[in-house]
Amino acid sequence: xxxxxxxxxxxxxxxxxxxxxxxxxxxxxxxxxxxxxxxxxxxxxxxxxxxxxxxxxxxxxxxxxxxxxxxxxxxxxxxxxxxxxxxxxxxxxxxxxxxxxxxxxxxxxxxxxxxxxxxxxxxxxxxxxxxxxxxxxxxxxxxxxxxxxxxxxxxxxxxxxxxxxxxxxxxxxxxxxxxxxxxxxxxxxxxxxxxxxxxxxxxxxxxxxxxxxxxxxxxxxxxxxxxxxxxxxxxxxxxxxxxxxxxxxxxxxxxxxxxxxxxxxxxxxxxxxxxxxxxxxxxxxxxxxxxxxxxxxxxxxxxxxxxxxxxxxxxxxxxxxxxxxxxxxxxxxxxxxxxxxxxxxxxxxxxxxxxxxxxxxxxxxxxxxxxxxxx
Amino acid sequence: xxxxxxxxxxxxxxxxxxxxxxxxxxxxxxxxxxxxxxxxxxxxxxxxxxxxxxxxxxxxxxxxxxxxxxxxxxxxxxxxxxxxxxxxxxxxxxxxxxxxxxxxxxxxxxxxxxxxxxxxxxxxxxxxxxxxxxxxxxxxxxxxxxxxxxxxxxxxxxxxxxxxxxxxxxxxxxxxxxxxxxxxxxxxxxxxxxxxxxxxxxxxxxxxxxxxxxxxxxxxxxxxxxxxxxxxxxxxxxxxxxxxxxxxxxxxxxxxxxxxxxxxxxxxxxxxxxxxxxxxxxxxxxxxxxxxxxxxxxxxxxxxxxxxxxxxxxxxxxxxxxxxxxxxxxxxxxxxxxxxxxxxxxxxxxxxxxxxxxxxxxxxxxxxxxxxxxxxxxxxxxxxxxxx
Numbered sequence: 001x002x003x004x005x006x007x008x009x010x011x012x013x014x015x016x017x018x019x020x021x022x023x024x025x026x027x028x029x030x031x032x033x034x035x036x037x038x039x040x041x042x043x044x045x046x047x048x049x050x051x052x053x054x055x056x057x058x059x060x061x062x063x064x065x066x067x068x069x070x071x072x073x074x075x076x077x078x079x080x081x082x083x084x085x086x087x088x089x090x091x092x093x094x095x096x097x098x099x100x101x102x103x104x105x106x107x108x109x110x111x112x113x114x115x116x117x118x119x120x121x122x123x124x125x126x127x128x129x130x131x132x133x134x135x136x137x138x139x140x141x142x143x144x145x146x147x148x149x150x151x152x153x154x155x156x157x158x159x160x161x162x163x164x165x166x167x168x169x170x171x172x173x174x175x176x177x178x179x180x181x182x183x184x185x186x187x188x189x190x191x192x193x194x195x196x197x198x199x200x201x202x203x204x205x206x207x208x209x210x211x212x213x214x215x216x217x218x219x220x221x222x223x224x225x226x227x228x229x230x231x232x233x234x235x236x237x238x239x240x241x242x243x244x245x246x247x248x249x250x251x252x253x254x255x256x257x258x259x260x261x262x263x264x265x266x267x268x269x270x271x272x273x274x275x276x277x278x279x280x281x282x283x284x285x286x287x288x289x290x291x292x293x294x295x296x297x298x299x300x301x302x303x304x305x306x307x308x309x310x311x312x313x314x315x316x317x318x319x320x321x322x323x324x325x326x327x328x329x330x331x332x333x334x335x336x337x338x339x340x341x342x343x344x345x346x347x348x349x350x351x352x353x354x355x356x357x358x359x360x361x362x363x364x365x366x367x368x369x370x371x372x373x374x375x
Numbered sequence: 376x377x378x379x380x381x382x383x384x385x386x387x388x389x390x391x392x393x394x395x396x397x398x399x400x401x402x403x404x405x406x407x408x409x410x411x412x413x414x415x416x417x418x419x420x421x422x423x424x425x426x427x428x429x430x431x432x433x434x435x436x437x438x439x440x441x442x443x444x445x446x447x448x449x450x451x452x453x454x455x456x457x458x459x460x461x462x463x464x465x466x467x468x469x470x471x472x473x474x475x476x477x478x479x480x481x482x483x484x485x486x487x488x489x490x491x492x493x494x495x496x497x498x499x500x501x502x503x504x505x506x507x508x509x510x511x512x513x514x515x516x517x518x519x520x521x522x523x524x525x526x527x528x529x530x531x532x533x534x535x536x537x538x539x540x541x542x543x544x545x546x547x548x549x550x551x552x553x554x555x556x557x558x559x560x561x562x563x564x565x566x567x568x569x570x571x572x573x574x575x576x577x578x579x580x581x582x583x584x585x586x587x588x589x590x591x592x593x594x595x596x597x598x599x600x601x602x603x604x605x606x607x608x609x610x611x612x613x614x615x616x617x618x619x620x621x622x623x624x625x626x627x628x629x630x631x632x633x634x635x636x637x638x639x640x641x642x643x644x645x646x647x648x649x650x651x652x653x654x655x656x657x658x659x660x661x662x663x664x665x666x667x668x669x670x671x672x673x674x675x676x677x678x679x680x681x682x683x684x685x686x687x688x689x690x691x692x693x694x695x696x697x698x699x700x701x702x703x704x705x706x707x708x709x710x711x712x713x714x715x716x717x718x719x720x721x722x723x724x725x726x727x728x729x730x731x732x733x734x735x736x737x738x739x740x741x742x743x744x745x746x747x748x749x750x751x752x753x754x755x756x757x758x759x760x761x762x763x
Binding site (some may be wrong): 018024028035036039042052054055093099102121122123124125126127128129130131132133136138167168169170171172173174184186187202207247286288289290293294295297298299301302304306308309310311312314315316317318319320322323335338339341342344348352 | 401402405409410413414416418419420421429431434435436451471474477478479480483496501502503505506507508509510511512513514515516518523527528530554555556565573577581585588589672673674675676677679680681683684685687688689693694695697698699700703712717720721724725727
């Protein structure tokens, strides 16, 4: 046992020394988290911009005070920017079809009188190939119509034909975070652990194979299990560093981390261990480091949606949900979210951690067995 | 050199590429099977295909706490529990009991109808429903709130069975209906545009930049350069071979999308193929530029990863490029990939004929020419240095 531990530590030290001597890999360990967060900030900034200025045209076919009031509300909206007023419905649609604007808002004749009867409507034609922008146009018109009705009701006591009082839904997120809180940062931490571990395995096995040092390592008086354990322990050390870096970035970004830090580190370590086990299994069949990296990157991108990084598995289609539930990474990301956002304790995430641990313990011997066969 | 000789040399390089390719099982597997299949299947499974109608909130366990216990609150529960959107409403909880379960993955939200709900409705006061959510699940909170709101807007406590809500009614805003017009897309049409572009970029970049780096590391690239084949022939030969792979991948992605997930592209196959080739040629041009920098295979793969991440953020794949602001929008406007993705969406989703996208086409073709020219110049000079 002592020999095993000593051999494991020797391999770990060797791995870390190699990393220190490889500036590209060393930089990558730091660049990965920063790049991912940078991209997140770009996307979030776009969504959270105070004004979106999605270009729209308006065709007011009514010309009543009510339609003018609605146009005023729409022009005040931060979502859209009215680029043109056109005379006919067809002109408005043509502008959308030509790609000049994202949306056309048509206020039909009789809008003013229909509003008083509670059966008014507005036509919104959008270029739905612009997925987010078209939603903003609809939101702008909905909000403007709501404002118009509310204002008219308050000022004139007109109910606009509503038969029942509306019901307000008051949402109270259990984390206490504002509704605009970032829902995906913990998932990014999970992805960093996955990407980092994948990169580690490329360094640890494939590049050694390519350089011819792996057979020498296996010929040394060190067991294959100790070799793999040593490499895994090196990944654990690197995962701790990556997690610490990510948590610092989270704090600088203003994210409140409510859970136990030790549990967060344990979770990312288990995610990395499972990823390493998968990588070791792959590396028994795919020998080239570049090929393995490409394969792993190709695998990683779908994980953004399937492993609960950007979307909860609960919201996926049944097939996607089934895939998500069969991936141990999903449980790791879930545990991270609960730890960081809800401040859950060990009991709440024990099941998730167990799934990650057991999956690793199943895959690791398989990887060692396959590795022995392919030597 | 005559044009015929140039073309013969290019074909010789393409044949060489083909021979190397068929001898490399993992290259075949990754390029033609894993990338198209993996991306399409994973995205298709996540989004659901055409004909797969599912309500995201239907099977989310939600606790129902009725503190009002009136006819109105019962009818509201009835309207939710019989709807296709809330199939897993669980009764029998107290508010405290339900909140204690929130965050344990047994329930993901709690709907509380407070005392005075019916009274508020009867007196014309705005009634309230409190929704507690487990917001550690990305998107779940917003989705439940949005779906629940549609049921509250048209709820009428005076009738036992709530009228069936048409799509138009669901979008009504307190008496003003928003009639949404505009093309709607079959389930996987959007996924098809994304997957097609990503697969071609992923594979094309690796095949060109990674391929040359591998040849450089193996020492065969230097031998190729000292042969009487021009740099132009080498670039054209590699491009021609990759065009063949691009065509195969396009049909693979299209086949899985159409037959597996029911995508219905709103354009003809030639347009789809043309755009796929344009995306691929831009990527290959970029691949040649990167290859000219004499980077190792590993560096190329890392650049590829960064490139894809970069494109996700700036080229309109996740968020419409017109919504980006400041420097992000400038970057987006400069990227030829932004125009390619836009053209893919306009043709595949909206059915716009490709020749009408004049500016997009000009920009993309101009970018291809520019990237190939840069790569040619740099590769040419590096060849001179290698020989001398």
